[in-house]
Amino acid sequence: MSVPWTIKHKPKTISEMVGSSNGNGKAIQQFIAWMRSWESGVPKKKAALIYGPPGIGKTLLVETFAREHGYDLIELNASDQRSESIIQRVVGAASQQSTLFGTGKRLILLDEIDGITGKEDAGGLFAILKAIKDTRIPIVLIANDAWNPRFAALRSVCEMIEMKRLPxxxxxxxxxxxxxxxxxxxxxxxxxxxxxxxxxxxxxxxxxxxxxxxxxxxxxxxxxxxxxxRDRQEQIFNVLRLIFTAKTVRGAKMALSLSDVDYNMLFEWIYENVPHQLTDLEDMYRAMEALAKTDLYLKLAKREQAWELLSYAFDLMTGGVALAREKTKPKWVPFKFPERIKLMSKTKEVREVQSRLAQKIKQKCHISSASALRDVVPFLRVIFEENPEHAAGLAKWLRLDLDEIAFLTQNNKLAQEIAELAGVKK
Ligand SMILES: Nc1ncnc2c1ncn2[C@@H]1O[C@H](COP(=O)(O)OP(=O)(O)OP(=O)(O)O)[C@@H](O)[C@H]1O
Ligand SMILES: [Mg+2]
Incomplete structure (x- = not known):
């Protein structure tokens, strides 16, 4: 296994960090100024709460600052047992008895405090508040979401430092x-x-x-x-989750505004997943009925260029499906990739074979290649599956190769047989 580049190429100074002068420059300056304020005595806000989305350098900032300015970093992270006594012991000892942790400058870091949840950790939060009250050295807290109601008391005693996603x-x-x-x-x-x-x-x-x-x-x-x-797939999962769990038509329709996928594509995804998500037969029936109507509106809108009909289609496809759920209990079921799209995009080779075949039919029959695929190929398929001799004759006439024959038979053994009859070289 190789070393992760996030470690191998970790910035050694704050100035090397992405966004240290622009982007998160203000937040970083705010943090440095707050740390500096300790040099002239204990400031009013004895803790700082750095918050923001993942992976933007919150932990990195504190670690790098400590290294650059010669602080000993006493770090507790979410995987530590956050019982009241541990926090009190570590924070209490570190902040008061200078001998225990050496004589240098010290900084306490409580990282990922989002991890404190539920009743058993209420003591943990209380211990943090008490530690902030008692401390004589800086305490830095880090969270992704600082606006959680349970952090209200914490917010009022912390210097609030917001870091943002980087452009x-x-x-x-x-x-x-x-x-x-x-x-x-x-x-x-x-x-x-x-x-x-x-x-x-x-x-x-x-x-x-x-x-x-x-x-x-x-x-x-x-x-x-x-x-x-990859992004598309993640995004479409969110959209589907909204549609399948919405309680109101409006909620389900919201999904559409989040989605930038083509609506035909979205239709395929919903269609594929209805039977897995709505397992109660009546629910499934109602959802399928909504999708059948959706399909009608979509076709009509396209054929008549009557795009205003799309809004009915969208209502049915989202709200109609959401409201179909009456008896199916909500439970987590993974979403499936639409089979129809899988087939269509199966592999590039298949599509290439198909277009070569269409070209050959087009030349011999003097029709368009779209018409060749639509009107001729289905009949060829029947002949190639049912009557090898007849198929061999056609293969010869169209000068098909083995791949093209296999495309029509959808069966390799049969394709070999026809190819031999037609005298196709491998
Ligand atoms: N601003 C940045 N500049 C350079 N590298 C960064 C930056 N932010 C993150 N990294 C890289 O990503 C790694 C993880 O960053 P860090 O631990 O600081 O993220 P975080 O904001 O604390 O995220 P989380 O909320 O998930 O804890 C760092 O070790 C570094 O390699
Ligand atoms: Mg972090």
Missing amino acids: TRLIVPYLKKICQKEGIEASDDALKLIAERSAGDVRSAINDLQAAAQGRKKLTKEDVAWLAY
Whole structure:
């Protein structure tokens, strides 16, 4: 296993951090100023609460500051047992008895306090509040969501420092620097795609970069194209979850505004998942009925160019499906990838074979290749499955190769047989 790049290329100084001068510059300055205020005695706010989304450098900031300014960092994280007594012991001892932890400057870090939940940890929160009241050295708390009601008391005694997601334009140069150190020549658009997909999360951008680029000399946009697909899938799962759990039509329709997928695609996803999500037969029936009507409206809208009909289709596809749930109990069922899309996009090769075949039919029959696929291929399929001799004759006439014959028989053994009869060389 290789060393994660988030560790290998971790910034050694605050100024190397993404967003230290712009982006999160203000927050970082606020933190440094608050730490400095301890130099002239115990300040009014004896704790700081740094908060913001994952992977943007909250923990990194505190660690790097401590290292740069010669602080001993006494760190408790969410995996520590946060019983009242441990916090009191560590915080109490560290903040009061200077001999126990050496004589240098000290800083207490309570990371990931979001982890404190439920009753058993109420003591933990209480202990933190008490520690803040008693402390004579800086206490830094870190959370993703500082606005949780249970942190209300904490907020009022903390210097509140908000860190934000970082914009793509700041993440790209950082990724580029890592590539240079790794000896990888990366195209700007590849790095841009990685940064965009990370949604401001530097850690995930670095992890994706490592996954895509490690062991290569070059990184192109094609090498990271899968990222776009991964995002889509995650996004569509959220949309589906909203639709299948909504209690009101309005709630379900919200899903559409979140979704940037094509509505035909969304239809396929919902259609595929109804039988798995709504297992009660009557619920399933109601949902399928809504989808049948959706299908009608979608077709009509397209055929008549009557796009105002789409709004009925959307209501049925979201609200209609959401309200179909009466008896099925909500439980977590994984979403399935639509079979129909899987078939359509099965592999590039299949599509290539199909278009080659269409070309050959087009030339012999003087029709369009769309018509060849729509009107001729289904009949060829029947003939190729039922009558090898007749099929061999047609294969010869159309000059089909083995792949094209196999496309029509959908059975490799039969395809071999027909190819032999037709004298097709392998
Ligand atoms: N601003 C940044 N500049 C450079 N690297 C960063 C930055 N933010 C995160 N990283 C990289 O990601 C790793 C994780 O960052 P960090 O632990 O600070 O995230 P965090 O904001 O504390 O996230 P979480 O909320 O999940 O704890 C760092 O070790 C570093 O490699
Ligand atoms: Mg952290």
